[in-house]
Amino acid sequence: MSLRWAGLGLLLLGAPLVAQTARPPSPGPDLGPITALVEKGDLTTAEERLRRILAQGGGAVARDLLGVVLVRQNRLEEAEKEFRQAIAADPASLDARQHLARLCLSQKRDADAAAELRRAARQGPLDRDLGLELARIERADGHPVAAEQQLRSVADRFRSVRALLELARLQSAQKQSASALESLRRARAIAPSSEEVLRASAEASLAAGAALPALRHLEALVRMYPTVARYRYLEGTALLLAGDAAAAVSPLKEAERLEPGQALTLKALGRALAGRQLYAEAKEPLLRALSLAPDDTETLSALAEAEEGLGELAGAEAHALRALAGAGPPAAASLVLGMVRMKQERYAEARDALLAASAADPASAKAHYQLGLVYARMNDPLRAQEHVAQYRLRKEEAERRVAEVRALTGFSEGGMRP
């Protein structure tokens, strides 16, 4: 059948040798002996026989095979002509379209390749590599739905880990966290120990705000690749996400040791230390992070928090205002500004900043606690009580999350004294 020999041409185009798409054989002359010649490398004889068949009125399949033989001989213009004639003779010829697409791809003619692949895809499922390729093109061209369709098709037909990873990335980019996590779950079922799959799973879990699953994947990665700074960084980030700043300090320090001077690591380390009220220690990595990424609003906010904790209100205020002027999430900076205003006894401004912090980060217990204080000082006991109640709820939720994490990590310490 035609796909038996399709692989020959793919040697040139970098595609798999073995046919990948299961379809019923096309009607026409028996091309098996000629395919055997091609496989043996006797391209001249194969070409002669194919031309004879075509002279006798041979069909699109023979012409497609001739195109493949010509590709093998690097006679690409002639090959393209044959593929096009095959398509003209049989517009439903999926093989010919895919071969033409491969040829175009080999010549970096992405637009032509895309056109053929799109036509081919309308006719039937593409080969694995071409499906992935079309998905890449569709994504690059701003057609995520078409890209996802291709990736799903490849993933379903070939149990392709690559397709599932690409699909997860696409879904993450589309903010479809649940779908991305499901794609990665399927990938893990196929390749449970794959570093790439575990890493993608951890990152997707983090993106979805799911610290616990992320930590499960990272636990395996850290165990298998203890010297990879990235995994230590992600582990620390996951612990921070879970609210376990105490546990986050150690992996982040290790990440910094393995790969010093990374702005993201320094920022996360500073946040973890500040989360443990080690404000003086937190300042150093945060200042270094800020020197590497001067406009990073999260770093500015974390530095402001550390300064506020140290009672350096002027610096805290300045950095919080810079963070708020930036494009980043305003929660942390608003919180710091609110606390600074509290200490300045500018309660109305403190309230407004804290309300902004709470709105930006509804899970923040700290913002509600501070709001409870500010309303108490503004002689509004009812609102103060409401916010204390909100604080308690969020505190319980945060503790539950940390307890879940610690059940997984086994970490326990002062803040959660047994």
Place this chain on the structure above:
Amino acid sequence: MRRALGFLGAALAVSAASGVAQFPPGGATLFRDVASEAGIAFRHHAAADKKYIMESMSGGLALLDFDGDGRLDVYLTDAPSVETARDLGAARCALYRNLGGVRFEDVTDRAGVGHPGWAMGACTADVDGDGWEDLYVTGFGRNRLFRNGGDGSFTDVGDRAGVAGGGWSTGCGFADYDRDGRLDLFVSRYVTVDLERLPEFGKGSTGMKGEGRGATCLYRGIAVQCGPRGLPGEPDLLFHNEGGLRFAEVGEKAGVHDAAGYYGLGVAWFDWNDDGWPDLYVANDTHPNYLYENQRDGTFKEVGFPLGVAVSEDGGEQGSMGVAVGDYDNTGRPSLFVTNFAEEYAALYHNDGGHFTDVSFRSRTAAPGLPFVKWGTSFFDYDNDGLLDLMVVDGHVYPQVDQVPMGASAGYRQRKLLYHNRGDGRFDEVAAQFGPVLTEQRVGRGLAVGDLDDDGRLDVVINDLDGSAQVLHNELTGGGHWLTVRLEGRGGNTDAIGAVVRVKAGPLAMTRFVRSGSSYLSQEDMRQHFGLGPAARADRVEVRWPGGGVTRLEDVEADRILVVEER
């Protein structure tokens, strides 16, 4: 006895204190541990491994003048281990009589206060108003009210008086919360533990009713004693003094019974809003702390959250242990210092008048203590410069922490913290300047401050969980002038507990508060000490008595103990 000295007038000097040298201090020696030479050979008993939570929490002490000779005596609590709990002689608390000249004698057996049971802490007051200081000892199982017979002996009247409590009592303090002239008693309680069904070391399960799930017994992956988290908390107790040495438990009615079952430890009665009615602060381990505001009708309102003294600044519930109360910045208002677990900062809550502000980091009292598990604490002016300094004793609860690297945390044995008040709202941690007596690694619990030799320099007595008691004799030279004020109240409150003493000396305007129960499960000297700096005289001494009356004295000579009687 104290009253035997007689009333010597409103401004009577009875001290033989020496004159004052230069100011500020220039000496390098501050404290010297004189326990051994002073005759205090006390050593707290403790199980080596601390496999159960009750083996880690004892260690309060009391400074009291039990024999009325004007000198501070020392009572130290002791506790058995779970293994030796049935042996009545396994632990022996000790009462040391002050002979003067920093010499003590063990009078425990004569006094009959050596075996109160599983003792935790102590507080004192002249409960029955007979002029003799009585001793209340909290403990696991039951509490004792040792009534002072005035002849060197005590009799436990806890059951008869209705204050024996039960369960696991920890902190205590007396105050006349309803201003009826009689001293009432608050007792904090910790967790419910059954000696027959203890949480298994490192595992937790007891099957005990109410234990709940989640009794975690790991600390950074190592097996440790279980609790307090996961164990049921015990409500606190308020005993109203009905007169005739009888008390009625009114905690629920008064609104201070701790319905949530938080794990109560340190207790401090103090009048936070200066309305003349005692308020109450309770330090809770791993839970929000309580501030009960006196409603002047026999009830209290819990205001810890709105006033900003319940949790850390970021809303974190901390493992709170001890409490110090003091006007460290001479505003006339009492601020709070609360000691907490390792990697939790000790919280300095500044009293702003209408509320408190957490100034822990700004004041520089937070960061130095982060590695330590912090317990006994006190505001006191060790160099007589007119500014209250601050001391903290530390020590972990898990001996097992020495098996693993603890990162930012210290090991099991830990040094002390001494904060010198700079006078600008900030403190410097200066323990290392004063040598091993402060930096030696120990397992501190109770701490109480008092002037043991009446020389005007405040001494410190410390009860260690795993070691000998320390008597830190203040030998600083070159400190400022001083004045100690001893009050003699009328009626049932002869200690004048709840009184406020204000001293003006040049630019210094200082305020002290007469209180029962403080620090970590301890009782400090009820006499009020004032460092006067370079001032050889106090311009004014003012006493506001618990009943509301005021005594004012002008131009008072310094460097002596001033006895002031309520008229």
